[in-house]
Amino acid sequence: MKKIIVAGIGPGSGEDITPAVASAVAAADAVVGYKYYFQFVQPYLKPGCECIDTGMKKERERAAQAFELADQGKTVVVISSGDAGIYGMAPLMYEMKEERQADDVGIVALPGISAFQKAASILGAPLGHDLCLISLSDLMTPWEVIERRIKAAAVGDFVTAVYNPKSHGRYWQLYRLQELFLKSRRADTPVGYVRQAGREDEQAVLTTLAAFDPEQVDMFTVVLIGNSQTYVSADGKMITPRGYYREPTAAHDEKKGQLIMMESFRTIEGELRRHDWPLDHKWALLHAIHTTADFDMERILYTDPGAVETLYNKVRTGQLKTIVTDVTMVVSGIRKGALQRLGLEAKCYLGDERVAEMAAAQGITRTQAGIRLAVAEHPDALFAFGNAPTALMELCDLIRKGKARPAGIIASPVGFVHVRESKHMVKPFRDIPKLIVEGRKGGSNLAATLCNAILTYDDAAQLRPGRDL
Secondary structure: OEEEEEEEOEOOOHHHOOHHHHHHHHHOOEEEEEHHHHHHHHHHOOOOOEEEEEOOOOHHHHHHHHHHHHHOOOOEEEEEOEOOOOOOOHHHHHHHHHHHOOOOEEEEEEOOOOHHHHHHHHHEEOOOOOEEEEEOOOOOOOHHHHHHHHHHHHHOOOEEEEEOOOOOOOOOHHHHHHHHHHOOOOOOOEEEEEEOOOOOOOEEEEEEOOOOOHHHOOOOEEEEEOOOOOEEOOOOOEEOOOOHHHOOOHHHHHHHHHHHHHHHHHHHHHHOOOOOOOHHHHHHHHHHHHHHOOOOHHHHEEEOOOHHHHHHHHHHOOOOOEEEEOOHHHHHHOOHHHHHHHOOEEEEOOOOHHHHHHHHHHOOOHHHHHHHHHHHHOOOOEEEEOOOHHHHHHHHHHHHOOOOOOOEEEEOOOOOOOHHHHHHHHOOOOOOOEEEEOOOOOOHHHHHHHHHHHHOHHHOOOOOOOOOO
16 A cells, blocks of 8 residues: 655754654655755655655645655655644645545654644743643634634633744734733743754743743744743743642641632632732732632722732731731631731730720720720731721721821721721721722621731742641
8 A cells, every 4th residue: 555654853853853753754765845844854864765845835735746756656754843743744644635535545644742842841841731732823724713712722721832923924913812811811921932942043031921022933933821820940940730749648638728729719810800910919809709709809809009018027027916806707717827827916805894884885886895995905906897887987087086006907897887988988098008898898708818818928929828727
């Protein structure tokens, strides 16, 4: 039976040509391929081997010539860069076999190392998890189809390899891809690109999705975009973890809750409408959504610029030693491990025997009385409100009278009476770091989780919540 071998010769280095491909080329009576690729197989050609080389966009002509040579009884090898089955000649050869009804010609495809694999090995290990390949060439695929695939890859959190990223006439598509990915991925998502992978003038660059400059890329470049877990190692390598270090073991059963929380945070982060939130705001936002499963938090959670980081630093340096809450449920939700680790006290005055007496004598609510007592004893505490708007309004009044100087305020009372007004009253205190759940929503669980966000801010950059569970 006549035979045509379709061989992937790798990205361009002799070291990356597989032994099977080298042997096939060495035994060939005729080799057919794009003229640029012959320099890579020249050392393997036997004397008298017929070389049929053509320029760009002549794939059908090359395929037809291969069938004609096979009909002459010659051993034919069709060479294709990388892997012949990935944007290469293999699919065309099978299609042409059907078109010509060449049942007497067998086709054998020999795999090769693809350019995206070579580029990945140069950058580190960015392909450790689910991935996809997208070509930006719209010569045979409508741009509308390509754009749908780009959106799916970005939303699906795939590590993405980009082929044919740019040419002289195709200059804007890579900019559009970057724009689409930034709608679904963090601005600091690692991006690596390699030009002439495996060849003499190889160049590799590691950057981020936001800083990536499409002008530095050409047709000889492969671009690799990381997923939400991809990071840059201490030695400058692009790594996408497979997940082995997240697997619970018998020795780490106590961390199962943390592992679940970490996975939840990654899911939430991937579904945010905006991906360029400042880190300290995003950390509070992820906690708020995790606690409520309410993505409306992205719209209604307000934090002063740097509020979470500022309050964490006050805790870290010992300037902040006490958290005062309006109700005991908030205290219950603040992680005891974090309080102990940082040397903090969280307290609510509602159970204090003085509260009922003060409330009755002064005609105020018990939560108001609790705040008055708290301010008298801890005027510089972090005050967290999850239930009582009257308590928050009381604190605002005491601040205006100069009796309270809180280190910070968490304002998330919930309900329908005076709730929104109490939160408006907090906003004018511009020198006090504030976290506010605006509108009617809130609750003790939110106040507590926002406290936890502050106490664990040093875990934010690595997106590792739940240390004190």
